[in-house]
Amino acid sequence: MNGSVLPLEITDLRTTLFTRRGEMKAVDGLSLTVGAGETVALVGESGCGKSLSALSIMRLLPDPPARIVGGQVKLNGRDIVPLAEETMLGIRGKEIGMIFQDPLSSLNPVATVEKQIVEVLMTHTELGRGQARVRAHELLELVGMPDAARRLDAYPHQLSGGMCQRVIIAMAIACSPSVLIADEPTTALDVTVQAQVLALLKKLQADAGMAMIFITHDLGVVAETADRVVVMYAGRKVEEASVDDLFENPLHPYTVGLIGATPTPGAERAERLADIPGMVPPLNALPQGCAFAPRCKRVMDRCLTEKPALMAPGPGRLVACFAAERA
Amino acid sequence: MSLLSLRDVRVQFNTAGGVVRAVNGVSLDLAVGETLGLVGESGCGKSTLGKAIMKLVPVTGGEILVEGVDIAPLDRDQLTDMRRKVQMIFQDPYGSLNPRSTVGRSVAQPLVLAGWKADATAERVETLLRWVGLPSDAKQRYPHEFSGGQRQRIGIARALALSPRLIICDEPVSALDVSVRAQVINLLEDLKSQFGVSYLFISHDLSVVEHIADRVAVMYLGMLFEVGGRDQIWKSPQHPYTRALLAAAPIANPRLARARQRAVLQGELPSPLDPPPGCPFNSRCPMAQDRCRVEKPVLRPVANGAQAACHFV
Amino acid sequence: MQRFEFLGRFARNRGALVGACLILVVALMAVFASVFFPTDPLRIVGLPELWPGEDPEFPLGTDSLGRDILSMIVHGARATLLIGLFASAVATIIGVGVGAVAGYFGGWVDEVAMRAAELFQTIPNLIFVLTIVVILGSTLTNIVIAIGIVSWTPIARMTRAEFLSLRDREFVQACRSMGMSDFRIIVSEILPNALPPVIVLSSLVVAGAILFESAVSFLGLGDPNVASWGRLVGDGRQLIRSSWYICAIPGIAIMITVLCLNLVGDGLNDALNPKLRDR
Numbered sequence: 001m002n003g004s005v006l007p008l009e010i011t012d013l014r015t016t017l018f019t020r021r022g023e024m025k026a027v028d029g030l031s032l033t034v035g036a037g038e039t040v041a042l043v044g045e046s047g048c049g050k051s052l053s054a055l056s057i058m059r060l061l062p063d064p065p066a067r068i069v070g071g072q073v074k075l076n077g078r079d080i081v082p083l084a085e086e087t088m089l090g091i092r093g094k095e096i097g098m099i100f101q102d103p104l105s106s107l108n109p110v111a112t113v114e115k116q117i118v119e120v121l122m123t124h125t126e127l128g129r130g131q132a133r134v135r136a137h138e139l140l141e142l143v144g145m146p147d148a149a150r151r152l153d154a155y156p157h158q159l160s161g162g163m164c165q166r167v168i169i170a171m172a173i174a175c176s177p178s179v180l181i182a183d184e185p186t187t188a189l190d191v192t193v194q195a196q197v198l199a200l201l202k203k204l205q206a207d208a209g210m211a212m213i214f215i216t217h218d219l220g221v222v223a224e225t226a227d228r229v230v231v232m233y234a235g236r237k238v239e240e241a242s243v244d245d246l247f248e249n250p251l252h253p254y255t256v257g258l259i260g261a262t263p264t265p266g267a268e269r270a271e272r273l274a275d276i277p278g279m280v281p282p283l284n285a286l287p288q289g290c291a292f293a294p295r296c297k298r299v300m301d302r303c304l305t306e307k308p309a310l311m312a313p314g315p316g317r318l319v320a321c322f323a324a325e326r327a
Numbered sequence: 328m329s330l331l332s333l334r335d336v337r338v339q340f341n342t343a344g345g346v347v348r349a350v351n352g353v354s355l356d357l358a359v360g361e362t363l364g365l366v367g368e369s370g371c372g373k374s375t376l377g378k379a380i381m382k383l384v385p386v387t388g389g390e391i392l393v394e395g396v397d398i399a400p401l402d403r404d405q406l407t408d409m410r411r412k413v414q415m416i417f418q419d420p421y422g423s424l425n426p427r428s429t430v431g432r433s434v435a436q437p438l439v440l441a442g443w444k445a446d447a448t449a450e451r452v453e454t455l456l457r458w459v460g461l462p463s464d465a466k467q468r469y470p471h472e473f474s475g476g477q478r479q480r481i482g483i484a485r486a487l488a489l490s491p492r493l494i495i496c497d498e499p500v501s502a503l504d505v506s507v508r509a510q511v512i513n514l515l516e517d518l519k520s521q522f523g524v525s526y527l528f529i530s531h532d533l534s535v536v537e538h539i540a541d542r543v544a545v546m547y548l549g550m551l552f553e554v555g556g557r558d559q560i561w562k563s564p565q566h567p568y569t570r571a572l573l574a575a576a577p578i579a580n581p582r583l584a585r586a587r588q589r590a591v592l593q594g595e596l597p598s599p600l601d602p603p604p605g606c607p608f609n610s611r612c613p614m615a616q617d618r619c620r621v622e623k624p625v626l627r628p629v630a631n632g633a634q635a636a637c638h639f640v
Numbered sequence: 641m642q643r644f645e646f647l648g649r650f651a652r653n654r655g656a657l658v659g660a661c662l663i664l665v666v667a668l669m670a671v672f673a674s675v676f677f678p679t680d681p682l683r684i685v686g687l688p689e690l691w692p693g694e695d696p697e698f699p700l701g702t703d704s705l706g707r708d709i710l711s712m713i714v715h716g717a718r719a720t721l722l723i724g725l726f727a728s729a730v731a732t733i734i735g736v737g738v739g740a741v742a743g744y745f746g747g748w749v750d751e752v753a754m755r756a757a758e759l760f761q762t763i764p765n766l767i768f769v770l771t772i773v774v775i776l777g778s779t780l781t782n783i784v785i786a787i788g789i790v791s792w793t794p795i796a797r798m799t800r801a802e803f804l805s806l807r808d809r810e811f812v813q814a815c816r817s818m819g820m821s822d823f824r825i826i827v828s829e830i831l832p833n834a835l836p837p838v839i840v841l842s843s844l845v846v847a848g849a850i851l852f853e854s855a856v857s858f859l860g861l862g863d864p865n866v867a868s869w870g871r872l873v874g875d876g877r878q879l880i881r882s883s884w885y886i887c888a889i890p891g892i893a894i895m896i897t898v899l900c901l902n903l904v905g906d907g908l909n910d911a912l913n914p915k916l917r918d919r
Contacts, residue, residue, distance in 0.1 A: 223577065279476060426833060485814070
């Protein structure tokens with residue numbers, strides 16, 4: 001692969017929900033690049049557009065109501081937004097893999113683990129059935145499935161949540177995709193199993209040099225996994241920074257609020273958590289100016305009428321906030 | 328006298344696959360004004376224990392003393408007194424309110440059942456809604472008009488209605504977004520300092536428990552592994568499972584996260600239908616020895632002043 | 641406010657709207673039958689076997705005895721609709737009662753109730769209705785009860801399924817933790833949430849009941865004092881070769897009404913089924 005081509009380059013992606021209650025801009029001009037071997041965390045609360053961004057990148061939007069209305073998603077240099085669904089079938093699972101939140105419901109309940117992995121392999125590679133079965137076994141070993149040989153014949157319901165997620169990961173990396181999208185992959189798992197899955201994803205990524213987008217609402221998981229962080233609010237990117245910069249010196253008041261609202265074990269016990277008043281506005285009733293203005297502690301007159309654009313206060317940092325601009 | 332005392336509480340379920348000992352001999356004390364965090368992974372029995380205290384599941388053994396009165400053998404209609412003292416907040420803000428009842432009706436329910444007069448009830452509902460930070464017109468509206476965080480506030484208002492001494496919080500913030508979660512945690516703490524109510528705070532989220540709890544009990548496959556003060560548990564965990572749990576919890580600080588060494592605990596929770604003999608943790612424990620496979624450890628005082636159930640600490 | 645939304649969703653289904661309008665027409669016909677046709681519909685008023693349109697005084701013609709078919713249809717609407725509604729009410733009361741108790745308590749109560757339901761389902765419905773009517777006598781009340789007895793099983797199953805999924809929801813647990821009695825939980829907490837799909841089913845049972853009653857009357861076992869549409873079809877069957885309109889006109893009335901009830905059921909389903917609601 002050409003070294004100068006990034007695995008994933010998203011420019012001004014816009015996805016709109018067309019509903020009876022009007023058009024809602026679920027993803028409003030998202031730009032994002034992910035380099036080989038890099039993990040970018042997409043962080044935000046429910047309804048911020050992070051999952052729809054992932055589905056847009058995969059071209060898996062539920063249509064209706066959701067449709068990409070503009071922008072580019074360049075996968076290894078090729079824009080996949082205008083591609084036909086048939087072409088996407090050959091790309092999904094091969095060049096770009098995805099891991100979903102609920103492991104059990106993303107597996108076919110009536111097919112064995114082996115059959116599901118073999119199917120992926122035979123769709124995207126030249127492997128014959130026999131070779132694919134051998135490879136399926138290798139993959140299960142690779143993702144650390146305990147007792148892998150025996151689990152090949154298991155059905156999803158016979159496996160625990162953690163094991164199902166390992167199968168999903170095995171399927172997602174079966175064809176060595178250059179980009180992996182993980183949408184809340186550990187939210188449904190217990191803490192100890194979450195730690196196992198996070199360690200596994202990190203190891204697989206380092207070995208294969210995959211670009212990874214990690215979608216989560218959990219800042220603890222972000223701190224553990226990400227290289228770079230993109231914070232989203234109401235469909236827009238409000239801040240982007242390296243993980244260290246973001247946690248040490250968050251610029252956007254929303255990011256500051258999120259970090260303050262997350263208790264940090266080991267830290268001195270604060271009297272109160274710094275909460276953010278109010279709640280995320282519904283997408284069909286966004287305020288005219290900055291979407292965060294009604295909840296913001298640093299709100300100014302200008303914030304109520306004008307949407308702040310992203311600007312770069314330092315190398316590798318972006319923030320969309322008038323107050324942060326002035327500081 | 329403890330507000331709540333559990334003595335060797337047991338809850339068994341007969342399922343198609345066999346007997347599940349969801350709560351297998353738990354003894355625990357909760358003092359007045361205390362917040363006791365009950366942590367563990369899914370399937371460890373922490374929610375079942377909470378429901379057992381509310382008598383929502385049949386208690387198959389042991390004593391549950393609420394201010395010294397054993398409620399375990401009592402029937403549903405003998406529990407009026409206990410219900411004034413103990414209330415519950417549920418996990419799912421979308422499921423814990425009747426979608427076809429107005430908020431006012433839901434919040435008033437415990438009062439109506441306790442025989443309050445209509446006008447006193449209406450007045451109390453107004454007060455309750457104000458305490459939890461909801462507008463007073465909320466009472467004519469239906470749950471679907473509220474966000475998750477607001478619904479959880481409604482659930483809290485309902486639990487507060489009869490001024491209970493103890494509120495059992497079953498994963499009250501797990502379904503909420505980060506910023507809203509902080510609001511609800513702060514509300515719970517405010518209510519505690521205002522009314523002196525105690526909490527049994529059941530959660531799988533260690534960072535939340537560390538923030539809110541005075542004491543912590545760690546549960547695994549129906550039994551308690553470690554009980555101690557919050558600082559004792561976090562600064563010097565004794566039981567190998569507690570240590571593994573704390574090591575696995577993500578820390579929202581990249582430098583701290585990188586600095587610590589993570590001994591990732593292998594394996595998963597064994598099936599509660601077929602727990603390992605002896606100590607239920609022996610199948611995953613890095614310290615397990617022959618004795619652990621035959622003899623079940625009991626809670627006993629350990630070095631850090633807490634109690635732990637392990638043969639080797 | 642909620643009611644308004646409900647009407648909006650219902651009206652979005654065109655078929656249901658048409659169905660509801662036609663049902664309304666039939667219902668108005670039934671209510672004002674004696675205003676339009678003050679005389680007894682079973683009185684002989686003209687020549688026998690006048691074809692529709694032959695005599696402008698009898699737009700739908702006359703039957704073999706010279707009775708006005710239009711008048712009989714209008715008066716028959718009352719009997720037919722009442723039988724449908726009451727039979728459906730009987731079926732709903734039995735079905736909801738059995739289903740609620742079975743679903744809420746589970747265990748052996750559920751076993752007994754569901755085995756009983758299966759027993760009723762194995763007996764051919766029409767034969768069961770005829771048997772009851774023959775044994776108890778051909779009165780309107782007995783026919784209504786008989787139809788109710790054969791129609792309650794699907795309602796019971798539906799109610800049971802709803803109760804099964806609702807009884808473990810946290811709001812029900814909250815009620816139990818407050819010490820609410822089982823009866824009150826069933827009636828005032830779970831039932832309102834379980835009713836929407838049951839109402840849809842009940843509206844379909846009305847249509848089924850009309851068909852049952854027609855069949856019973858067609859076979860000559862209907863209440864002799866009531867001129868339901870089914871009886872009109874039955875009365876005309878001897879002349880079906882020559883004056884087929886005597887059968888066909890009430891037949892069409894039955895068909896349209898049953899069709900409309902099904903459309904209304906569909907519309908109710910759209911309006912009440914939360915899965916189809918946009919959020």
